[in-house]
Each structure stands twice: as C-alpha cells, then as structure tokens.
Amino acid sequence: MSQSTWFITGVNSGLGRALTERLLADGHRVAGTVRRPGSVDDLAARYGDRLWVARLDVTDTARVREVVDSAFADLGRIDVVVNNAGYGLFGAAEELTDEQIDHVLATNLTGSIQVARAALPHLRAQGGGRIVQLSTYGGQATHPGASLYHAGKWGIEGFMESLAKEVAPFGIEVTLVEPGGARTEFRFGSLRSATPMPAYDGTPAAMTRGAGDRSRPSIGDPAKMAARIIESAAQTPAPLRLVLGSDAHRFITAALRERLAEIAPQAESAGSTDWIDETGGSDGADGPTVRGR
Template sequence: MKTWLITGISSGFGRIMAEKLLAAGDRVVGTVRNPDPLGSLKASYGKALHLAELDLARTDTIRPVVDEAWATMGRIDVVVSNAGYGLMGAAEEVTDDQVRHQIETNLVGSIQLIRAALPHLRAQGGGRILQLSSMGGQVTFPGGSLYHATKWGIEGFVESVAQEVAMFGIGCTIVQPGGARTDFIHRSATVGPRNPAYDDAPSRMVNRVIEDTTFKSAGDPEKMVDAMIASVSQDPAPLRLALGSDAYTLLSKAYASRAEALEAQRELACSTDLAGQEATRWYERQDA
C-alpha cells in the first residue's frame, strides 16, 4: 500500500488517478479548490481519502497544506503535481492578470509544492515526484505562449531538481501527455479577450479548437493514468514519460529539428571560444 499526495483531484487526470488508487487499496491526499463535489468519493473511502483545500495560485498556502498532509498520513510515498490549466490566446491578447495567474498556478505553484515536499521526502528516506507537464512542455503552438512558458519552465525546474535529490532516494518524472479526452480543453481552459488584429493569425486556431465541441483527442486518459501509476514502480525513475501518439510524433519532430539546427551552428558556436587558452569546463567537474 502506498500513500499519494495529488493536487487537483476534482476532475481530469487527478480524479481518475485518485479513484484508481483508492480502488486498489492505496491512500490518497487529494487537494481541491472546492471539496463539495467529492463528498460521494469521501463517503466511499473514508479515512483512505483525505481532502485538503488548496488553490495553487495562493502560493503562501501550499507549504502548510503539505505539512499537514504529512502530519495526518505519517508518510507520503508519491507526490503528484497535477493541478493546472491552460491560458490560451495570442500573447498580446491575454491580460496582465491572466498572465500572472497562469504563472502563479502552473509554474510557481508547482515549484512551491515540490519545494514543500522535499524536506519530508528526504526525512523519510526517499519517494517519488510526478510532475504533470504536457507535450507542450517541449513543443509549441501559436496561441499557447503563456501555457508553454509555464510547462517549459517546470520541466527545466524538475530536470534540475532530479539531479539534486537522486542521492536522497527521491526520483522525479516529468509526464508529457498529448491530447486526451479530459475536460482540459472545453472546461478548464481560459481564453484571453480577442483582438481583431489577430483574427487571421495562426493563434486563432486555439479559439476554434476550444469552441468546437465536436473536437475529440486521441488519448485515452484511463490508459495514460495507468502508465503514470506504473512508472512509480520503475527504478530508476524515468525522467520523462511521453503519453499519446501525438505526443510521440510531435516530440520526435521537435527533438530532431533542434538537433539539426544545433549541428548547423557547430562551427559558429566553437569559433566564439577564447583562442589558444586553456578553459575550465564547469559542467564536467564532478566535485563542483
């Protein structure tokens, strides 16, 4: 039996994961902004499910919630940073308040959740962190600049943290789902106000997708959650977990394109070193 802390279990991946884990006999601390809709789930599983109110945008409340979760459960084996949403619209269209809330929720909130969990994970001798990103953490589309900023940012943070905490038995996995049949697009996405100047721009694609209620993603959220849960048993932890054929296809193209572009700049890059002087390669130092 494992104990999991999952942010955002009211819907989507978080809700599916919580239900699967509870049905399998695990314990779950689930955070939500409003616990009322989860009354039936709480009634079904009693003490196995501990609900905590948390809005990641209120970053000052994250550490007390995490500390209370550990105090209640005694041990938490897996922290799943799942809560978040997409802000869509051209960069010029979205409002300052929308920009701030997107970054506070998806990026700063996720960072502070992990920072709050690390002392507990170290003290208990290890554990696992799953950070929900997206194929949009390595691939970009017009109209998603602020969402991409948060997902690219959290991927860099977690990849660095993974190197910092491996010595404590803490594994980190960045989950990169493609499109899935959750309510991410048609319920949780926020759209910026429209500027007519962008009506014929590529960024308007996201508005059309959100408004098209017949749009259906290929990804099966149940299978994706199964893969996330299964990854916790892998040792060492996979740094990234791509889920969905669209994620695989688009990530492959993006990585190949970047490698090709970098190789084309090899001569230029190397030509900017100091000529004829010995250099210290800081990234090669093992004792740094």
C-alpha cells in the same frame, strides 16, 4: 505495486481525478487537494479514511506549505507527490491581459515549484520518494496561440529536470509526465482564452480559438494514462520523462528533430567564440561557469 500513499493536487477533475479513482480502487491511500469543497464527496463516501482531502489554491504559497505539512503529519510516509493542478490559457501573447499572464504562471509554474519545495524536507527525512509533475507535450513542442501556456510548461520542465539531479543523493526521483490531448474537461472546463483581437484573425495564433470544440474529441484515454503514471511510480530508476499519447510522441519527436537540425551545423561557429589562452589553446573549461556574463 504494494499499498502506497500519494499526494495529488487537483483531484476533482481531469487526470487528477482519474489517478485518484484508480489508486483508491486498487487499495492505495490518496491525500488530495481541491479548490472547491465538496467536489469529491462521492469518493470520500466510497473510500472513507483512505481519501484525505484539503482545500488548496496552489497560488497561495503559505497555504501550500500548511497543507503539505499536514498531509505528511496525518498520513506519515507519502510515497508519491503529484503536481497535477493547472489549466490551459490560449490566445496570442498580445491578446492576453496582465492578470491572465500572472495567474497562469502562478498556477502552472510557481505553484508546482512551491508544492515540490514544501514536500522536499519530508521526502528527505523519510529517505526518498517520487515527485511526478504533470506537464504536456507542450513542454517541449510549441503551437502559436499558446505562448504563455508553453512558458509555464517549459519553465516547470527545466525546474524539474534540474531538481532531479539535486535530490538524487537523497533517494528522491522525479518524473515529468507529457500527455497529449486527453478526453477530460481540460479543454472544456478549465481552459481559459484571451479576448480575440481582429488583427490576429486568420493568423496562426488564431488556431487555438477552436480548442473548446467538443466535435473534435482528443485521442487520449485518461484512464489508460492514469494507469501508466501509476505503473511508472514503481519503476526504478524513475523515467525522467513519460510520454503519453501517439500525438504527444509525434509532436515531441518532430520538435526535437527540428531543434537539433537547427543547432547541429553551428558546432564550428559556436566553438569560434571559445576563450583561447596565450599558448593558443582552449583552457578546456567545462561545467556551469559562463564566461563574459
């Protein structure tokens, strides 16, 4: 991959940090955002002006637009925009506070949407580019005790899949990255948990209460995952989904099989609700129009 410029949110830790280190070491430029000033000073000292850094909380929409605009203005063309900022929130839905729910959706869902929206005018003007969205296997599969985390990830997957079809005419491509567990600080640093309710003791929702147990390390290698993401950015056409980790592949495959097994036998009953015209046949309507709603 020839020298390129990447915009990445949340470069101070996790896959954002791994991506940034690999890209800079390979001679690329990175515009990175952090919530805590000074958290990537070591990289700035090592790589100088090849690392552009701005403070950003993605829940601040006005600031998102300001930072994205500044990055394009200062660096010119940006080839890849990576939505990496996010965190895990575990606990039964009933255990979570209203504030926890609002914040995780504002970060993992709305924040990613607004970064993409802020970048689109620039990507269109330059004639194309790539948007990489860090999701998770939990964007297609679910576990009890993670309902709001899944809500944000399923939501961003739907948004990005639709966006990919909207922006294809402009040469803009989208990739959803679906990692499994990785040996980052995700489970130990940024992970947030609800205050347990005794009613959920011993139930499936309680399984996430041990997510921060360091005696059970994740299977994924963040450096290898970063390398695959970088490789994918050079693929044409872009992969819509990039699954990373044998655990991710196993969970996603099982979820898709279960979902198909549930709906496949419903073909006849589903068709029984079609509109029948006066001649006794279906009008064959297709597309996004939904009748009766």
